[in-house]
Amino acid sequence: MMKHGCCCHAKKHTEDSMGMYWRVIAAFLMLVGGSMGAGLEVEFFQQSYWRVLWYTVAYFFVGIPIVQKAWTSIREGECFNEFTLMVIATLGAFYIGEYPEGVAVMLFYTVGEFFQDKAVGKARKSIKALLDKRPEVVRVVAGEYVEVKAPDVVCVGDVMEVKAGERVALDGILLHQSADFDASALTGESVPCRVEETEEVLAGMIVVDSVVRIKVSRSYEESALSGILRLVQEASERKAPAELFIRRLARVYTPVVSGMAMLVVLIPWVVSWINPAFHFVFQDWLYRALVFLVISCPCALVVSIPLGYFGGIGAASRRGILFKGSNYLDAIAQVNAVVFDKTGTLTKGVFEVQQVCSAGEMNAVDLVRMVASIEQQSNHPVAKAVVGYACRQEIGLKPVSELKERAGYGLAGRWEGEELLAGNIRLLKKYGVAYPEEVNRIAGTIVCCAWAGRYQGYLQLADTIKEDSYPAIKRLKKMGITNIHILSGDKQAIVSDVAVKLGVVSASGDLLPEEKAEELKRLESVSGTRIAFVGDGMNDAPVLAMSRVGIAMGGLGSDVAIETADVVIQDDSPSKVAAAVRIARYTRRIVRQNIGLALGIKLLVLLLGAGGYATLWEAVFADVGVALLAIGNAVRIQYKNFNL
Numbered sequence: 001m002m003k004h005g006c007c008c009h010a011k012k013h014t015e016d017s018m019g020m021y022w023r024v025i026a027a028f029l030m031l032v033g034g035s036m037g038a039g040l041e042v043e044f045f046q047q048s049y050w051r052v053l054w055y056t057v058a059y060f061f062v063g064i065p066i067v068q069k070a071w072t073s074i075r076e077g078e079c080f081n082e083f084t085l086m087v088i089a090t091l092g093a094f095y096i097g098e099y100p101e102g103v104a105v106m107l108f109y110t111v112g113e114f115f116q117d118k119a120v121g122k123a124r125k126s127i128k129a130l131l132d133k134r135p136e137v138v139r140v141v142a143g144e145y146v147e148v149k150a151p152d153v154v155c156v157g158d159v160m161e162v163k164a165g166e167r168v169a170l171d172g173i174l175l176h177q178s179a180d181f182d183a184s185a186l187t188g189e190s191v192p193c194r195v196e197e198t199e200e201v202l203a204g205m206i207v208v209d210s211v212v213r214i215k216v217s218r219s220y221e222e223s224a225l226s227g228i229l230r231l232v233q234e235a236s237e238r239k240a241p242a243e244l245f246i247r248r249l250a251r252v253y254t255p256v257v258s259g260m261a262m263l264v265v266l267i268p269w270v271v272s273w274i275n276p277a278f279h280f281v282f283q284d285w286l287y288r289a290l291v292f293l294v295i296s297c298p299c300a301l302v303v304s305i306p307l308g309y310f311g312g313i314g315a316a317s318r319r320g321i322l323f324k325g326s327n328y329l330d331a332i333a334q335v336n337a338v339v340f341d342k343t344g345t346l347t348k349g350v351f352e353v354q355q356v357c358s359a360g361e362m363n364a365v366d367l368v369r370m371v372a373s374i375e376q377q378s379n380h381p382v383a384k385a386v387v388g389y390a391c392r393q394e395i396g397l398k399p400v401s402e403l404k405e406r407a408g409y410g411l412a413g414r415w416e417g418e419e420l421l422a423g424n425i426r427l428l429k430k431y432g433v434a435y436p437e438e439v440n441r442i443a444g445t446i447v448c449c450a451w452a453g454r455y456q457g458y459l460q461l462a463d464t465i466k467e468d469s470y471p472a473i474k475r476l477k478k479m480g481i482t483n484i485h486i487l488s489g490d491k492q493a494i495v496s497d498v499a500v501k502l503g504v505v506s507a508s509g510d511l512l513p514e515e516k517a518e519e520l521k522r523l524e525s526v527s528g529t530r531i532a533f534v535g536d537g538m539n540d541a542p543v544l545a546m547s548r549v550g551i552a553m554g555g556l557g558s559d560v561a562i563e564t565a566d567v568v569i570q571d572d573s574p575s576k577v578a579a580a581v582r583i584a585r586y587t588r589r590i591v592r593q594n595i596g597l598a599l600g601i602k603l604l605v606l607l608l609g610a611g612g613y614a615t616l617w618e619a620v621f622a623d624v625g626v627a628l629l630a631i632g633n634a635v636r637i638q639y640k641n642f643n644l
Contacts (some may be wrong), residue, residue, distance in 0.1 A: 015553035020114055023061040027107050030058035035100055043148035049643035057280065057315045062091065063106040085258065093616060095291075096283045101616040105294055108624045135169045142212060152220040158213045171222075172214035173198055180208040180245050183571075198644035204428050204631070207495045235325040257292070264289040284612070286597035294619035295602055305591055310589030319642070320570040321580045328566040332549045333584035334530050338481055339520060339543075341535035342380055342495055345553055346469045346574060351385035351445065351461040365395055369456045370457060371449050373397045374411050374422045382447060383411075385461055406430070407513035408489055410447070418452040424489075426512075428455065445490060467499060473502045475578035485523060487543075516543050524548075534577055551577060590637055595631040603625050 019119030034054050047080040070083035075515040086109055086195065097271060139146045141159040151169040154160070159175065164170055168181075182190045183205045192208050195201055201214050232242055265285045272280035309326035316323055323329045340346050358367040372390035375383035376397055390457050400420060403413040409430055412424010421427055428435050428448055435455040445463060476484060485506040488495045492509035499507035508519055524531055531542070533547035544550030544564045551571045554566030569576045605622035608614035614622075 020110065024107065024110055024114065027103060027110075028062040029343055030054065030061070031100060031107060032104050034058065034103075038100075038521065039508055043329065051099060052094075055094075055103050058103045059090070059094075059106060062110040063087075064104070066106060073286045088258075089290045089612065089616075089619075090394050092286060092290045096286055098287070098616065103621055105616055108620045111624065116165065116314075120567075129607040135167050137167045147194050154216055154220065156216050156219060158216045160216060161611060162207050162208050162209065162283060163211050163573070164207050164209055168201055168203055168214065169205070170214075170216050170220060171201050172201055172216045174201050175215055176210075177214045179210055179212045182206040184210055186456045204611055237296045253555075261289040261292040261608055264292055283322075287616075288609055288612055291614055291616055292606060294616060295605050295609055295614075295622045304519075306592060307631060308587060308591045308634040309639065311590075311634050312583055313639050315587075315640065315642070316580060316583045319579055319583075320573075320578065320584070321576055322568040323580075324566055324568070325586075328549060329584045331530075331531055331589055332489065332567065332581055333588040335532040335549060335581060336481060337483035337523065337529050337531045339485045339487055339503075339523065339533045339547070340488055340574065341533075341540050341543075342490055343463060344536040344572070346472075346498060347463045347465050351382050351463050353385060353389040353459055355460040356457070356460050357460070361453055362451075364455045364457075365451060368393065368459070369395050369397060370415060370451060370456065371419060371447055371459055373415060374413050374420055375447075376398045377403055378405070378411060381463075382445060382461060386447060386459060389459075408514075415451065419450075421450040422447055424448065443491075443493060445494065465501060466572070466574065468575050469502055472574035472577060473504060476576060476581075477503075479578060479581060481578075481581070483529070487511055488515075488518055489516075512543055513540075516540075517546060520547060532577070532581075534574065536572070551580070579642055583637075586640060587637055588640070590634055594633055597633070598630055 010392065010542060030073070034045065034051070037284050038051075045054075066086055067320065068082050070087045073083055073266070075078070086105065090102040090105050092164050093105065099305040103303050135151065138151050138154050138198070139161045140154060141147075141161050146161055154170060160168070160170065162174060174195050174197055178194055178196045181201065182192050183202070191305050201212075201219065218453050265282070265288075268278070268280050269282075269287050272278045306326075309329055312329050313323050313326065316329075320562060325334075334536055353368075356364045358364050368386070368390050372387045372395065375386045377400070378384075381558035385395075398415065400413040400415050405411055406423065406427060409427040409572055411422065412427075412431075420429075421431055421433065425435070425439065425448060428450055431450065433450040433453065433455055435450075439446070439448065439458060441459070442460060445461045446458045447461070448458045476482075484504050486495055486499050486508070488507075488509050489511050492507075495507045499505070511519060520533065522527060524547075530548050532551055533543050533545055534551040536553035540552075544566075546551060549567060549570060550565040551567045553569055553574075567580055569580070602622050604615050605618055609619060
């Protein structure tokens, strides 16, 4: 039903566009024909009532829809808008006998609206086409048979069969040993990614070279691609300061210029009463007032500014960067400092167990079994590494009850009736568990274990810096953002080592989530500092929420971090932070150009019109022409190359 409704809406929109197209052609032909008839002094046009009838019919072709919009606005209590101004100006032109100019104003305004609608529609369509690429049917395996179903009726747990070159319709778990997928629709990356057995496959990915079977893990509405679409659709509802300002300005601007247009007629009339030598011709001054009204329409501002921001959101989404609103696009353009989390953001977040060191009578196998058993419920990269290591070593796991996550410390639960702890050294200190002093001097990431109140040993893991992290820092510095920091809950020695390798001066480790928040407050307390925080973990959510702009890694990032962030990078490439800033700055520059262009030309022609040096034709250019120029300028964002 939903798809049918969308098709009907699209069909109606197409019909409306075609109707507008033919009305514009009819009005244009009548306008040209009338002008030629008057110029050639055709007898038909010498009769005034025939001229009025001819141009009234031409006016109806393009003017009636605008008159209807003006009437609807007036009934809703909004008397001052561009539709009302157009109607008053054109009816006034008819009143003083300037029929061709009255028709021309409506004709060119309608043409301007047509191109505005096409530009906005194209921007929306391009984003929709880039993101909503889900197949309309799914092949579901049912025993020996394959049944074709619509994606929205497929259940969690069903098995899909997807052939090479086809797009995955729903999120699921790969049931084959491994397969290559094109994830460019989700991440913006052209290089196929390899997915191993039991790993997640997302809706929107394309199978590269084999037939695969995937077990559905999320429903149609809960898929990652549906979430991305919702983010993009909701983005247009969150307005940038410039958009909000223009909206507020239009509410004041329109009635003010309407009053000024009345004064263009009233003041000379009053002057003629005071000074009889001043010759007042009502029709001349009314014509100037009508010119003033046409010029004053805020179309170029009201349409081109939102279109500029929407173009920026579209350009970013094509590169795997999702802004949740144009207000965040505006905010990130002003950022002059970037703070990174370390694990999963600058580093791969893919840990490998390097060493197992048991204490006392505990052997290495039992130590791994205990730690992996409590970590199996966690999504943290370290937890996944420990559980994966236990599986490869074929070490069986046991259930852990009363499991509790201590943010910034680790996990606590009960194993075989005794309290089990797995986490960092701070966790042992929190629970008063004694441990050897040399543990404090171990390099790398370690997971300490305590059971029944006694220290049992530790697992040492290693993480590596992402290859993409090096260009990420260089590109930010190239853009003038040299105020870069790393905040992490990992050991200070590890964090400092990463900072040195990446060329980051400031790095703070051993931080709990609340300590990260305090450190961010301290950094922001410096006058003029506007920070973007980049993170991926659940413990980053508070910092993402409190920073000026929160940026979440969408690949390995937790759902909480992605939900809290203002900007989501669909893959885990930190270099896209610089791309996001560059797109935002370029968009902001385009918006400012449009504001300056529209206000500058309108002000010039307003003054010329009030002085009697501009006609309705110049007024039409100042309104519709400038709007089209501004729209063309905004559309440039879609085709700009933002590679650094």
